[in-house]
Amino acid sequence: MTHSEELYARALRVAPGGVHSPVRAFRSVGGTPLFMSGGAGARLRDVDGREYLDFCMAFGPLILGHGNEAVRSAVTEALGRGWSLGTAEPYSLELGEFICSRIPWVQNLRFVNSGTEAVMSALRVARAATGRSKILKFEGCYHGHADAMLLRAGSGLADAPLPDSAGLGSNLLTDSPPWSLGPGASLEGGTVRLSPTAAAPTEARYTSKVCIASRKPSPSLPSKRLAGT
Numbered sequence: 001m002t003h004s005e006e007l008y009a010r011a012l013r014v015a016p017g018g019v020h021s022p023v024r025a026f027r028s029v030g031g032t033p034l035f036m037s038g039g040a041g042a043r044l045r046d047v048d049g050r051e052y053l054d055f056c057m058a059f060g061p062l063i064l065g066h067g068n069e070a071v072r073s074a075v076t077e078a079l080g081r082g083w084s085l086g087t088a089e090p091y092s093l094e095l096g097e098f099i100c101s102r103i104p105w106v107q108n109l110r111f112v113n114s115g116t117e118a119v120m121s122a123l124r125v126a127r128a129a130t131g132r133s134k135i136l137k138f139e140g141c142y143h144g145h146a147d148a149m150l151l152r153a154g155s156g157l158a159d160a161p162l163p164d165s166a167g168l169g170s171n172l173l174t175d176s177p178p179w180s181l182g183p184g185a186s187l188e189g190g191t192v193r194l195s196p197t198a199a200a201p202t203e204a205r206y207t208s209k210v211c212i213a214s215r216k217p218s219p220s221l222p223s224k225r226l227a228g229t
Contacts, residue, residue, distance in 0.1 A: 003047040004035045039066030116144030119201065123148065126199035136200035143201050 011018035019025050019033055026033045035047045042065055044054045057063060064071055078091070092111055100106050112118050123135055123146065135148050143149040 002032075005032050007035045007047065008032050041065045041067070114144065116146055116149075119143045119149060120146045122201070123199055130198045132196050132198040134197045136197050138200070138202050141201065141203045143203075149201075 008018050017025050024033050036044050037047045038045050039054060042054055044052045044066070046052070054062075054066070057065070096109055096111070099109060110121065112121065126135075127133060137148060
């Protein structure tokens with residue numbers, strides 16, 4: 001038995017499925033979840049001493065790799081000022097000004113702790129701004145654990161039945177109809193009406209699938225109509 005297998009057996013006693021995210025469950029690929037002990041640069045190291053190329057990089061935050069010295073230095077300096085202030089502070093303000101000054105279409109922003117929180121806030125703002133209730137959910141796209149986003153979600157839930165989790169309300173299919181975003185898919189026709197839709201979150205690349213091939217906009221569905229969704 002490997003060390004990962006030993007740790008997984010222990011984890012099954014304290015965590016549902018032995019993991020803290022469906023992405024780590026390995027159900028779609030088989031085998032035992034791998035337990036990592038550390039990382040450096042583009043590589044991860046598991047508890048059994050094997051190394052792997054990391055193509056996920058924590059799904060985005062580690063764009064500079066594991067253990068980057070510049071990031072380590074900045075984090076160490078920040079820890080010296082305090083761990084969690086729990087109040088307004090100048091540091092997030094400086095980062096917000098940096099982002100807004102360099103991305104023209106970002107007018108305001110709010111920092112949150114997770115992608116799930118960001119999506120929940122964005123959907124609430126979209127519904128408030130449009131006065132509409134429906135959220136168009138594309139199959140295979142993963143946007144966190146908000147209820148409306150767990151319909152044909154990507155990531156570790158890519159092959160799960162619809163809906164992807166127990167405990168979801170029966171109204172979700174009405175308020176958040178899932179729709180294909182794969183090759184040949186179209187929003188045209190009467191199946192999905194865009195007029196009552198508050199938002200249509202999407203991924204340029206499926207979390208668990210492949211890149212979506214670009215294609216020319218349909219003359220019957222111009223971009224100015226989509227802008228209001």
